[in-house]
Amino acid sequence: NAGVMQNPRHLVRRRGQEARLRCSPMKGHSHVYWYRQLPEEGLKFMVYLQKENIIDESGMPKERFSAEFPKEGPSILRIQQVVRGDSAAYFCASSPAGAADTQYFGPGTRLTVL
Amino acid sequence: GESVGLHLPTLSVQEGDNSIINCAYSNSASDYFIWYKQESGKGPQFIIDIRSNMDKRQGQRVTVLLNKTVKHLSLQIAATQPGDSAVYFCAEIPSGGYNKLIFGAGTRLAVHP
Numbered sequence: 001n002a003g004v005m006q007n008p009r010h011l012v013r014r015r016g017q018e019a020r021l022r023c024s025p026m027k028g029h030s031h032v033y034w035y036r037q038l039p040e041e042g043l044k045f046m047v048y049l050q051k052e053n054i055i056d057e058s059g060m061p062k063e064r065f066s067a068e069f070p071k072e073g074p075s076i077l078r079i080q081q082v083v084r085g086d087s088a089a090y091f092c093a094s095s096p097a098g099a100a101d102t103q104y105f106g107p108g109t110r111l112t113v114l
Numbered sequence: 115g116e117s118v119g120l121h122l123p124t125l126s127v128q129e130g131d132n133s134i135i136n137c138a139y140s141n142s143a144s145d146y147f148i149w150y151k152q153e154s155g156k157g158p159q160f161i162i163d164i165r166s167n168m169d170k171r172q173g174q175r176v177t178v179l180l181n182k183t184v185k186h187l188s189l190q191i192a193a194t195q196p197g198d199s200a201v202y203f204c205a206e207i208p209s210g211g212y213n214k215l216i217f218g219a220g221t222r223l224a225v226h227p
Contacts, residue, residue, distance in 0.1 A: 004157075031213070033213075033214065033215075035215070035217075040220075041219060041220070042203055042205075042217035042218050042219050042220050043158065043203070043205075043215070043217045044217070045214040045215060045216070048213065048214055056214060058214075059214070091157050091158070093215075095213070101146055101163075101207060101213060102160070102163070103160075103213070103215060104160065105150075105157035105158045105159070106157050107155075107156055107157045108156070108157050
């Protein structure tokens with residue numbers, strides 16, 4: 001039973017480029033959450049999605065960041081025109097419908113902006 | 115603003131001793147609390163959870179205590195092992211908060227042989 005999968009595990013981008021982070025939830029899970037973690041800090045909530053719907057995006061920066069969770073395929077966190085301050089670890093978590101409290105995390109994508 | 119914080123950033127213990135990691139929370143409306151363990155280069159791993167209608171919950175070698183009066187949460191690890199070395203986070207979900215986790219800053223647990 002595969003856990004939450006994220007790819008790539010490491011991503012290097014130059015300033016101004018786009019970063020696309022992918023998350024495949026656990027089998028049977030329809031809720032996806034994205035979090036960002038800076039070094040030596042706790043995780044910060046970004047966005048909560050269900051299939052084809054954004055439920056809560058209160059933690060998303062107003063510009064350059066977007067997220068989707070299509071009917072088919074993984075959830076995507078997209079960062080346009082990356083800046084050095086975007087360098088962080090981005091974690092995805094998923095939970096099954098009806099048990100949204102228990103979130104299981106993926107291994108994360110470590111984004112480095114040069 | 116509402117936040118979850120930790121008293122100690124680093125905790126060093128001897129192998130075999132018991133460890134206690136503390137956490138203070140400020141949102142009295144939170145009704146669900148979780149402890150996560152994060153090893154270097156990995157995602158947070160669920161350890162144990164507790165709801166606000168409970169004071170104590172036990173798992174395998176771990177116990178979580180919740181004191182709502184002083185808004186305090188603790189994680190007790192019995193017979194600490196080298197494999198327990200990691201950063202531990204407490205997290206809360208405020209009621210009506212769309213299930214978004216609010217994490218504390220973390221405590222690093224170092225287990226020495």
